[in-house]
Amino acid sequence: xxxxxxxxxxxxxxxxVNADDEFLIFIDRLNNIEIVARKLSTSTNFNGxxxxxxxxxxxxxxxxxxxxxxxxxxxxxxxxTDIHKGITDIEILKNTYEHLYSIHQSVYxxxxxxxxxxxxxxxVIEKAVEKLVKKIKSTxxxxxxxxxxxxxxxxxxxxxxxxxxxxxxxxxxxxxxxCRFTKEEMYPHEKTTEDPTYCxxxxx
Ligand SMILES: [Zn+2]
Ligand SMILES: [Zn+2]
Numbered sequence: 001x002x003x004x005x006x007x008x009x010x011x012x013x014x015x016x017v018n019a020d021d022e023f024l025i026f027i028d029r030l031n032n033i034e035i036v037a038r039k040l041s042t043s044t045n046f047n048g049x050x051x052x053x054x055x056x057x058x059x060x061x062x063x064x065x066x067x068x069x070x071x072x073x074x075x076x077x078x079x080x081t082d083i084h085k086g087i088t089d090i091e092i093l094k095n096t097y098e099h100l101y102s103i104h105q106s107v108y109x110x111x112x113x114x115x116x117x118x119x120x121x122x123x124v125i126e127k128a129v130e131k132l133v134k135k136i137k138s139t140x141x142x143x144x145x146x147x148x149x150x151x152x153x154x155x156x157x158x159x160x161x162x163x164x165x166x167x168x169x170x171x172x173x174x175x176x177x178x179c180r181f182t183k184e185e186m187y188p189h190e191k192t193t194e195d196p197t198y199c200x201x202x203x204x
Contacts, residue, residue: 024131034147048110051109070087070111151173157170
C-alpha cells in the first residue's frame with residue numbers, strides 16, 4: 001500500500017493525463033483577425049484498454065458510459081488496420097469483439113472521442129463555444145474591433161503577510177489584434193493580496 005501522500009499524487013496525475021483540452025478558432029476574414037478560445041476540463045471519459053474476455057469488455061463499457069458514449073474496437077493499441085468505430089449497440093460490441101478476437105487473438109477497446117459520439121466532450125465544447133462568443137462580443141475600447149480578450153497574465157500578487165510577490169495572478173493583459181491598444185486589468189480575482197499559504201517565503 002502506498003502512503004497517503006503518494007496516492008494523492010497518483011490521483012492528481014490521472015486527472016492531468018485524462019483531460020479534455022478544447023481549442024476553438026474564429027477566423028474573421030472581414031477584419032483579418034483570428035479569435036481563439038480554449039477550454040481545459042478534467043471532465044472526460046477518455047480511456048483505452050487491452051481486452052481479454054467478454055466480461056472485461058462489459059466492465060470497460062460500463063466504466064466509459066456506454067452506450068451514450070461510443071466505443072472503438074481494434075486489433076491492438078498500435079495497429080489501426082482493422083478498426084471498428086462508433087459502436088453504440090451492445091450486440092454489435094460483443095459481435096465485433098468476437099470477430100476481432102477470432103482473427104487476431106487480441107482486442108483493444110477505447111473510447112470514441114469524436115464529438116458526435118461523446119456527450120461528455122460535447123459539454124466541454126459547449127463551454128468553449130460560450131467563451132468564444134463572449135470573446136467575439138468583447139470589442140476594443142479604442143477601435144471597436146471584436147475579439148478583445150486576455151492575451152497574457154502577470155504573476156506577482158503580493159503576500160498579505162510579508163509583501164513578497166507570489167505566483168498568483170496580479171493582472172490580466174488585453175491587447176487589440178488590430179490597433180495594439182493594451183489594457184491591464186488589475187486584481188482580476190477581486191483580491192489585492194495573496195494568502196501567505198501561497199507565499200514561498202512565509203510557507204516554503
Ligand atoms: Zn483596437
Ligand atoms: Zn509572505
